[in-house]
Amino acid sequence: MMEPSSGNGFLLHAARENPPQIDKYSVVEAFGRRKCPKLVEQVQEEDVVLRVNALKVLCDEFRNPISVQGCIDAGVLQALHRHIKEGDDETRVWSSKALYLAAEDSNGRAAMLAEDTAGTMFPCLDDASVDVRNNILSALCSFSAGVEAVHRMVNVGYPAQLVTKAAKELASVKPLVLKLLRNLLKDERGLNIVLDNEGVETCHGLLRHGEEDVRTEAAQTLGFMCFAGLAKATAIGCGAVGRLVTILVDKSWRVRAAAAYALMVITIDDEGKKAFLPAGGVQPLLALLGDEEKLVRLNALKVMASVAVHPEVRAGFLADESCLERLEALTQSPDTLLAKHAIVAKDAVLWEP
Known part of the structure; x- marks a missing residue:
C-alpha cells in the first residue's frame, strides 16, 4: 500500500482555525418542533437588541401560515400584547407589525379574537409612534373582516374613538382610520354610535382634504354609511x-x-x-x-x-x-x-x- 507523501499528510491532518463564533445577538433557527417555541422565547428576551432581532425574524416567519400557528401555540400573542403596551419604541413597532401580519392569517385572527387582542390594542390607537399606529390600524382592518371581531370592537369602544381620530389624526394615518371605521358600520350598534358622534359630518368635512387617499376613503365611508336612512338625511342636510x-x-x-x-x-x-x-x-x-x-x-x-x-x-x-x-x-x-x-x-x- 502506497504511503501518503508528507504533502498529502499535511493536507489531510493540518490544523484548522475554529469557525467564527456566532454573534450573541443573532437569532438562530432551532431544528424541528423547537423552531417556534425557541423564537417565542427570544421574542421575550430582556436584551433589547436580541429581542428586536427576534421580532424581525418573527415578522418574516409570519408569512408562513404554519409558523403563525406554531408561534401562537407557543404563546406569542401574550408576549406581543405586553410589548405593544410596555416596550421601547422599536419593540412596539416590530411587535405591532407582527400583529398586523398575524391578522392577515385566518388562524391568527381566530387566536386574536380568543385572546382579546382588540381590547389590548385599543389604547395603542394613541401611541406616540406613527408607525405603531399605522401597524395597529392595519392589523385591525384585517381583524375586523369577521362579524364576531366587529361586535367585539364595538363593545370595546372603537366607533366613537375612530370618528374622533378621523378628524384629528395625521393625514398619513387618516385613510386607515376611515377604512377601519367603515368596517365597523356593519354592526348596527356601531353604525348608531358613529352617527351619534357626527360620523357623517366628519366624513363630509374630509371630502375637501388635500390628500387623495383621505378624500377617497372619506367618500367611500360616507357612501357606505348612507345606506342607513338617518345617515342619508344628515348627509343631504349638511350639503354632501x-x-x-x-x-x-x-x-x-x-x-x-x-x-x-x-x-x-x-x-x-x-x-x-x-x-x-x-x-x-x-x-x-x-x-x-x-x-x-x-x-x-x-x-x-x-x-x-x-x-x-x-x-x-x-x-x-x-x-x-x-x-x-x-x-x-x-x-x-x-x-x-x-x-x-x-x-x-x-x-x-x-x-x-
Missing part, C-alpha cells in the same frame, strides 16, 4: 351632494369613483335627487361617461339611472346633445356589465310619463 359633485372632476380616478359611489347611495331618496340639479351635477356626471377607468364609468351610469327619475334632472340630461350619444356608445360596449348599466341609464333618461 354638492360637495360630492365638486369632486366628480377630481384629478384622481379613485376619488371620482368613490364620489360617484356615494352619490349613487345618497340619491336613492327623493331628497337626494332634488339636491342633485341645484348642485350642478349634470355636466360633471356626463363627463364621467367618457372616463378612462371602467369603475368610474360604471358608477356614473348607476348615478344617472338613479337621478334621472326626477323630471328636471332628466330634462337636464336631454338638454345636452351628447348625452344620448354617449349612452348609446356605452350600450354597445364589449364589456357586458357596462353595456347592461348603460341600457338601464338610457331607459331612465328617455322615460316619459
Whole structure:
C-alpha cells in the first residue's frame, strides 16, 4: 500500500482555525418542533437588541401560515400584547407589525379574537409612534373582516374613538382610520354610535382634504354609511351632494369613483335627487361617461339611472346633445356589465310619463 507523501499528510491532518463564533445577538433557527417555541422565547428576551432581532425574524416567519400557528401555540400573542403596551419604541413597532401580519392569517385572527387582542390594542390607537399606529390600524382592518371581531370592537369602544381620530389624526394615518371605521358600520350598534358622534359630518368635512387617499376613503365611508336612512338625511342636510359633485372632476380616478359611489347611495331618496340639479351635477356626471377607468364609468351610469327619475334632472340630461350619444356608445360596449348599466341609464333618461 502506497504511503501518503508528507504533502498529502499535511493536507489531510493540518490544523484548522475554529469557525467564527456566532454573534450573541443573532437569532438562530432551532431544528424541528423547537423552531417556534425557541423564537417565542427570544421574542421575550430582556436584551433589547436580541429581542428586536427576534421580532424581525418573527415578522418574516409570519408569512408562513404554519409558523403563525406554531408561534401562537407557543404563546406569542401574550408576549406581543405586553410589548405593544410596555416596550421601547422599536419593540412596539416590530411587535405591532407582527400583529398586523398575524391578522392577515385566518388562524391568527381566530387566536386574536380568543385572546382579546382588540381590547389590548385599543389604547395603542394613541401611541406616540406613527408607525405603531399605522401597524395597529392595519392589523385591525384585517381583524375586523369577521362579524364576531366587529361586535367585539364595538363593545370595546372603537366607533366613537375612530370618528374622533378621523378628524384629528395625521393625514398619513387618516385613510386607515376611515377604512377601519367603515368596517365597523356593519354592526348596527356601531353604525348608531358613529352617527351619534357626527360620523357623517366628519366624513363630509374630509371630502375637501388635500390628500387623495383621505378624500377617497372619506367618500367611500360616507357612501357606505348612507345606506342607513338617518345617515342619508344628515348627509343631504349638511350639503354632501354638492360637495360630492365638486369632486366628480377630481384629478384622481379613485376619488371620482368613490364620489360617484356615494352619490349613487345618497340619491336613492327623493331628497337626494332634488339636491342633485341645484348642485350642478349634470355636466360633471356626463363627463364621467367618457372616463378612462371602467369603475368610474360604471358608477356614473348607476348615478344617472338613479337621478334621472326626477323630471328636471332628466330634462337636464336631454338638454345636452351628447348625452344620448354617449349612452348609446356605452350600450354597445364589449364589456357586458357596462353595456347592461348603460341600457338601464338610457331607459331612465328617455322615460316619459
